Amino acid sequence: MTGAFQKAFDLLFSGDAQLWNIVSVTMRMTLTSSIAALLLGAPLGVLYAATRFPGRKILIVINRTLMGLPPVVCGLLCYMLFSGVGPLRELKLLFTVTGMIIAQVILITPIAAGSMETYLSAIVGEIRESARGLRLSGGKTLLLMLNESKYALVSTYLFGFARAMAEVGAVSMVGGAIAYKTNVMTTAIMMYTNRGDFTLGLALGLLLLLISLIVNVFAHLLQRRRA
Amino acid sequence: MIELSGIKKRYGTRLALDVPELLFLPGERYALIGPNGSGKTTLLRILAGTLKPDEGNVRLSGLERGEIGYMPQKPYAFDLSVVKNVMLSLGGGEDARKAALAALERVGLIQLAKARGSRLSGGETQRMALARLIAKSHKALLLDEPTASADIYASDMAEQALLEYAAETGCTLIFSSHAPSQALRLGTQAVALEGGQICEHGAVQDVLKNPKSECTKFFLSHWKL
């Protein structure tokens, strides 16, 4: 095994053009997907936890179900929508990074919403009671709630980031793993492994873990101030 | 004056509160006493308006909802500085800040003014919640076990601050306590609750030193006054 790890490290630092293209497409896609999902999902989660509106409970159940949407199913649905014969063919999203991002946002937004909802619903009762007792307005209460959830926001984002980077089912279907265009780390690992080229697969896997580690360390530092 | 009539509140099938008639007069300090689950918190919540009764209503005369302050059993410490926590209902500005600091002084928390609210201990959080209320003037204060988490020293400071505040503003105090000794120190009137019903009420000296009903006697038998 040492030989394989050695070769992997050599390749990582060799500056191979294709490898770095794969990495840059991955980062572009992952960052966009995770941020978009957070922007869409976090307010939803706050809404689910903090407000009461008709149909709220149903929406929460639907959200929880969507959290378990298998990536490959999402990929298949998007593939059929964006296909040359599909209803959204005019958008020309198949085999593009944008298409992959859309598929990932569909997958991750419910997760972001669910994560925020879980965190907030634990504290929303107490916050409300104290805010009521102090006669604070609904708007001010909401702002306070958002302030309370800023650390939850970070961990929710990280979760979304990790999911986006490690996802392969949806992006391989929608993106087609086209070289120098829609090939990301996970699809590349799958492709090289299927070929029998385990060295490159391993190199990419290590790199993926390394990036994950760096992001998590950074986020941990950010959360340092929490008691 | 706050008047409760025909109040009933159920949780599932259990009748948690059943108060046909209860009057709170201005300027008095009411101690709600009774074992856990007797309905003290439910009663306070209905008075505060955070809980709606199944039957009955609360009538206010001489004061408005906005002039009633409420401290729940578990006050929430926001992730802001302690002084900002206290200023929450005061708005901004230098005057508000001064009032907040003065209140913190009274409850003995002035040294923690810049500390992070979320990092306080239970007792400190309760005193901070108290400061939040006394930094502003109210016509009535509802307090659910305001010193439950405090040690003797802190409890003492809180009680002193409350008494001073009540004396200065003439506001009505309605607080629950599971220590009859606190009822004696802080209250002028006592309301004894058991199983959601009022078993006795009257001047605090009468109720606690010469209880008439069985339930009050039983509850007090565990304490030496």
Added chain:
Amino acid sequence: MKKRILLTALALMLALSVFGCAKTTVTEEATAEPAETAEPVVMEQTATEVPETTDTPSPEDLLGITILYEQDDAMINNYSLLAVDENAPFVDADGKSVDDVALNTVGAKALIDWMLGDEATELIKNYGYDEYGEYLFYTKEDKPVATAEIPQATDETKTIRLSTTTSVNDSGLMDYLLPVFESEYGYNVEVSSAGTGKAIAAAKMGNADLILVHSKSQEDVFVSDGFAKVLEGYDSERLTFMYNYFVLVGPKDDPAQCAEASDVKDAFKRIADGKYPFVSRGDLSGTHTKEISLWPEELGITTEASSVADYSEWYMYSNAGMGVCLTMANEMDAYILSDKATFLTFRANGGIAG
């Protein structure tokens, strides 16, 4: 706090390297001498490989399996190009017909013309020789000939979508050929690869301008369904232009004695009779369909898993890609039918061991 973070990071790095070193070198499978056994039927273009014997074992030696039988006519694998017809009966998911499917017919023809031209033919013939010392693809003598002038790319025709199979993509031939075409004529070819069935289906859904596959039966259906067109200058929708061979790979000691078989079907019979372990792709790929055609008919082996249920003690229906199946075969000392390119890459990497 910072100290703790640094320590955690260090611990992780340590764990990674310890884990890497813990698995000491090669699982001693290849106890036999490193030299290749039983060189099979030799055709004109095969070059015999001379493995270098040095002190450190070459990757070939780390593998327990090697090529035992190849280049039988039954193992020929023909590759064809088909251009997608813009007037094909495209339907959407509900079955309603779709008229406005966007296809790059100009680009498709340009690529096909080039692939059938002299430059591409030369490149295909020589592909793989430098790296592996073997030819991976052969061009057909009777292939269609392109005569048209190949137009340069315009903004509209720049992007060409080629749908092909994983075996073609994995061989690396496209990575080798296409850059030449692209730089000469300014096109950008997007290659998507999948199993044969899916590759053809993609074209039927309007997601490809042309396909490159190697399964005559499925190609014929594609044509008869009306999805392929006859390009100007050619006679047929199916443009078969190159071929190669599958190889029968197995353990170096060759217990079934496949190397001595009279033809590939005989070799397969020997494996079946002796119940020697065999790994099947089991994924309805081109390799899989070819493999099932080589077993003795009495066994009744088809692509269905149920047809091989009785043989489970020696026949492994794996449903996985070529590289993965080769690893399985290597670890279990089993026989397997493989495309040559994947096997050579696999061998050059020493498989997963070491």
